[in-house]
Amino acid sequence: MMRSHERIEELIAFRSIYGLDPQEQAELEREMASHPPDCEECRRLETEYGEVGGRLAFALDPVPVRQGFADETIELALGEAPGSRRKVGSRLRPLVAVAAALVLFAGGAIVGATVFGGTEVSSQATVLTFEPQDPNLTGTITAAFTPGEPGIYLQGSGLDPLSPNEVYELWLIEGETPAAAVCVRPTEDGSVFAFADTEAVTDALLAVTVEPSSCSDAPTTPPIWVAPITSA
Amino acid sequence: MTADLSDARDRELVQRIRRGDGEAFRGLFGRYAPSAMALARRVVRQPFLAEEIVQEAFLAVWRNPGGYDPQRGSVRAWLMGMVHHRAVDTVRREESQRRRVEESQLSDRVVQPDPAEDVVDEIGLPEERRAVRAALDELPAEQRQVIELMYFDGLSQSKISDQLGLPLGTVKSRTLLGMRRLRGSIGGWPR
Numbered sequence A: 001m002m003r004s005h006e007r008i009e010e011l012i013a014f015r016s017i018y019g020l021d022p023q024e025q026a027e028l029e030r031e032m033a034s035h036p037p038d039c040e041e042c043r044r045l046e047t048e049y050g051e052v053g054g055r056l057a058f059a060l061d062p063v064p065v066r067q068g069f070a071d072e073t074i075e076l077a078l079g080e081a082p083g084s085r086r087k088v089g090s091r092l093r094p095l096v097a098v099a100a101a102l103v104l105f106a107g108g109a110i111v112g113a114t115v116f117g118g119t120e121v122s123s124q125a126t127v128l129t130f131e132p133q134d135p136n137l138t139g140t141i142t143a144a145f146t147p148g149e150p151g152i153y154l155q156g157s158g159l160d161p162l163s164p165n166e167v168y169e170l171w172l173i174e175g176e177t178p179a180a181a182v183c184v185r186p187t188e189d190g191s192v193f194a195f196a197d198t199e200a201v202t203d204a205l206l207a208v209t210v211e212p213s214s215c216s217d218a219p220t221t222p223p224i225w226v227a228p229i230t231s232a
Numbered sequence B: 001m002t003a004d005l006s007d008a009r010d011r012e013l014v015q016r017i018r019r020g021d022g023e024a025f026r027g028l029f030g031r032y033a034p035s036a037m038a039l040a041r042r043v044v045r046q047p048f049l050a051e052e053i054v055q056e057a058f059l060a061v062w063r064n065p066g067g068y069d070p071q072r073g074s075v076r077a078w079l080m081g082m083v084h085h086r087a088v089d090t091v092r093r094e095e096s097q098r099r100r101v102e103e104s105q106l107s108d109r110v111v112q113p114d115p116a117e118d119v120v121d122e123i124g125l126p127e128e129r130r131a132v133r134a135a136l137d138e139l140p141a142e143q144r145q146v147i148e149l150m151y152f153d154g155l156s157q158s159k160i161s162d163q164l165g166l167p168l169g170t171v172k173s174r175t176l177l178g179m180r181r182l183r184g185s186i187g188g189w190p191r
Helices: A006-016 A022-033 A040-059 A069-078 A093-101 B002-018 B022-044 B047-063 B075-093 B095-099 B101-106 B115-119 B125-137 B141-152 B157-164 B168-186
Strands: A114-116 A119-121 A126-129 A140-145 A150-157 A166-174 A177-184 A192-199 A205-212 A225-228
Touching (some): A006 A040, A022 A192, A040 B125, A040 B141, A069 B022, A069 B047, A150 A166, A150 A177, A177 A192, A177 A205, B002 B022, B022 B075, B047 B075, B141 B168
Antiparallel strands (some): A114 A119, A126 A140, A150 A192, A166 A177, A205 A225
């Protein structure tokens, strides 16, 4: 069935110039999740409006950078291995150690297809329930994925509200290295639903942190929800 | 044609950065840092914050050059998108900063341009600037106004609505109409 792209176009256009409000961001995520991952029109809209959003910067005259700034930045970069993400900070290390010792507590292979956030996921899907790291946290978070395939569905309900400048961010932590998976804002009733094009590899840890609304390259706060991925 | 060559060269720089080529990073920085700085300073209005934003964006490129997908647009749009994202987020996170704009402009330190900038590789960029400015100039004034407030001032739609005394729906419809026109003029990819 051909789906309409009118609303998606509007939301993508606003997003490309950072004009979405939080409710619209959540709406866009729902709209995108309702289209197939390989939706060509969605991809075209994202690419072309993304191009507009980036290229508008060139309407401005260039500003010379301060003397020494280039060298400082290049030295900083060259001091790191290319392609390296920042290592897990000290706040995360104990958690990774604990998680490695945890057993699978609420997951398992599901028999038969299941509907997840309005999307039907594979009958081979594994569903994990996240463990809150603070007894005062409310709600539940679960993730569904098919082992060996990219793609993690994240679903939550009854979650604590966030300030307008914050989002929940999902991480896949392998060893001590976190990789950003997806950012999502809760709706007014504390629900979240998001899809990450990330493979949930065995022995890694799924973790959720609260991050600035721009999302982060590496966690800036300790995880508040975690779910270890085991081969069980 | 120049744009095509310029894009191809940028993609090659990112490929080399993926292999850990520091000279390629230096090349990308030299080519785009002045444009990135212009955008960051325009949005946050504070030179030291703008420097932080530009530096973060370029370091993000170095740390994760695989984040660039050639199927999803040009290197320059990807890079400037990261700068813009960080700049607007900074502005919105620090609302009080907005109130310090005049003060900060007074204390704006005099920039001593980096001599290295004299040899910045500007291939294709003057043409790019002409194209983008022409695309903006072709918009009806009321569409250009809302897009510029949103993009260059980092204002939310509701703030623009308040500032211009327009219904929110009018702000949205003007923005969308303008963006559709811009998509037609500068949104094409691959070029």
